[in-house]
Amino acid sequence: MSAPQKRVIELSGDVDLEHAADTRQMLLDAIDGTTDLLVDLSAVTYIDSSGIASLVEALQAAHDIGATLGLVALSTQALRVFELARLDKVFPIYPDMPTAMSA
Amino acid sequence: MSAPQKRVIELSGDVDLEHAADTRQMLLDAIDGTTDLLVDLSAVTYIDSSGIASLVEALQAAHDIGATLGLVALSTQALRVFELARLDKVFPIYPDMPTAMSA
Amino acid sequence: MTGNSARSQLPSTDGNAAAEQLLLEIRFFAKPDRLKLIRPVVLAAARMCGFDEQGGQDIVLATDEACQNVIIHGYRGQPDKQITLTAYDIADGIQIRLRDTAPAADPAHIHPRDLDDIRPGGLGTHFMQAAMDDVVYLPAPGGVGNLLRLTKHLPRQP
């Protein structure tokens, strides 16, 4: 495969206010080089504005070091939330991991 | 097929106190001859003691006219409730419709 | 007025155990169509207390049957009466309390049918006993009505 290496971070369960601090830390910890990041949301059962805030912060931190951050396998609920926030054009969004890996 | 004809009744959604009168009527209405009955529970989302009561009443009405009444495709929750009531040995219980039809 | 109940303070505990934590209080009219609103929140509370899906479903069943009995036997179908449900995290399990303002029930008359005497009905209290570790009928604290306490402990870790 000739594509550059990508690091995958998996979020799961309710990405909500209760887990906001953990989510933020986990995402920011992953941004430690120029590796491009993919956030796998396939196991996310619910996401709210606090989860979105962590992802926006991580996206900006990734951009700051010249990396990218894409979102993979969003549920209908998650996609809806990104659309409502008009962030579906800001984040690269991929339907599944093979598509994301070969993008 | 050499098996006798069987009539299938489908229950769906929450077979609970709210729907107890309808459930009871639907089951008793189906017992109008000697046709053997199969109650398809595959679309049942929840069943409680009121649903069980309707099924016990229907079983007894079926027996009164020499018919049988079997239960098909119980969810884990439904099977659990029949087991707790020790009715899993009283009703014929089939995992799926083909098995029930050829029994 | 809704405003009154907003200002009366939620109890942090009922005074029994320091380790118990009130998860939430729900009040609803004693009508059969309300039970579908109660079941999902009881399941979520059970999961929050550490029960698995099966344990949660048992707790939902017991609570649902308890509410049915208040609707049918306690209030005899009067739809303007209310039930108050509180759910507590008791550290090693869950406790659900149901309060009503129905005439005092006599626990001696509350029991399931003989399981071998197969007939419609008479299973609700059996499900409550089978699904929970402890089922206690008490007079409501402070007067009118009943308090039913349903307790279930987490299975011991292997």
Add this chain to the structure above:
Amino acid sequence: MTGNSARSQLPSTDGNAAAEQLLLEIRFFAKPDRLKLIRPVVLAAARMCGFDEQGGQDIVLATDEACQNVIIHGYRGQPDKQITLTAYDIADGIQIRLRDTAPAADPAHIHPRDLDDIRPGGLGTHFMQAAMDDVVYLPAPGGVGNLLRLTKHLPRQP
């Protein structure tokens, strides 16, 4: 004491509309871990009022965001404060009311960030506006606190 709130009567309506029907009242402490108990009951209430899965999820999101704002901005994280949520079937939709006892909020200061100014935060009130038809901040009836009214109508039948 829990007994007090059991005996204060649930309002059958808030006096606004004859067609509105109280589905239930939930009280909980203003803590982030309680929101997972609230979401499933709001979804069930939305389904009961006739909304489809997508409509129900929008109502859940708006309610969750409203609770978050009370927890964070209203009560500034004080975990011993409480929120009272009531859900009404308004015949052509649903109304969710949230009451708190936080200092009166000034609606003029409650608004989302500019959606084009991409930064973390500032989206909760946008989700509430986008998901619901009507979002109204009122003083709590009878004094201390705030009342937030979230209303959503069913889509017209084609």
